[in-house]
């Protein structure tokens with residue numbers, strides 16, 4: 001299928017590794033020029049070079065922290081008129097809410113709610129004026145299946161999806177869709193860090209890692225490329241009637257019928 005986005009421009013944060021990089025690569029394979037943002041220069045530049053070599057599109061790299069004003073300004077300066085925006089960054093590590101301070105909560109809101117909202121504020125009006133826009137937020141299944149150890153994510157990400165539910169209905173009339181991708185367990189650095197934090201005395205990482213994959217109905221972890229392909233379709237010209245949705249990609253781990 002021709003996704004109809006060749007020559008479009010995408011701005012993707014958190015895109016040097018894992019799910020964000022998979023989205024960048026999938027869009028680049030469709031002929032989209034990409035600007036990718038992450039904090040660690042060498043990893044980012046290596047990812048950019050790989051994607052450019054594999055696909056032949058124009059790749060711009062921006063070293064920055066997307067949860068800061070400075071990082072967001074640098075991102076938008078490098079790609080001032082994106083057709084596609086992917087909001088992604090780190091999630092929180094597991095913990096107990098009794099130990100979280102107000103500052104921990106503010107940092108979680110900055111990373112998982114306010115920063116994506118600010119990136120939308122900076123870009124959706126331009127998309128609407130140009131008559132095309134696709135915005136995706138990488139969120140988490142935790143907004144549909146609360147993860148008891150991930151209270152910061154359950155809370156802060158719910159603020160983002162609540163906001164998007166309203167905004168998405170205001171932009172779609174100008175062909176600008178906004179959707180949230182809700183990953184389940186994917187094989188990535190962040191998932192490994194999460195499982196390492198869950199290891200208890202008497203258990204080891206390998207056992208816990210294997211058991212977590214086996215417990216999923218698909219009996220495995222998701223592959224980042226699977227999420228990248230979903231992203232590319234949702235950013236395509238064919239996806240203009242899909243907006244304001246919270247889209248699980250989780251191997252069936254969400255237990256409900258609806």
Ligand SMILES: NC(=O)c1ccc[n+]([C@@H]2O[C@H](COP(=O)([O-])OP(=O)(O)OC[C@H]3O[C@@H](n4cnc5c(N)ncnc54)[C@H](OP(=O)(O)O)[C@@H]3O)[C@@H](O)[C@H]2O)c1
Pocket residue numbers: 013014015016017018019020037038039040041043064065066067071088089090091092138139140141182183184185186187188189190191
């Ligand atoms: N993998 C899963 O199973 C899973 C499941 C549910 C939800 N999620 C969520 O999906 C998101 C992506 O997960 P992942 O597994 O792809 O993580 P990952 O493999 O650790 O990759 C994270 C990417 O984001 C970049 N990044 C992180 N914080 C950033 C910041 N403040 N500014 C700019 N770039 C930043 C990282 O590069 P630098 O570190 O160099 O900046 C890296 O490129 C996370 O929010 C995670 O919580 C993941």
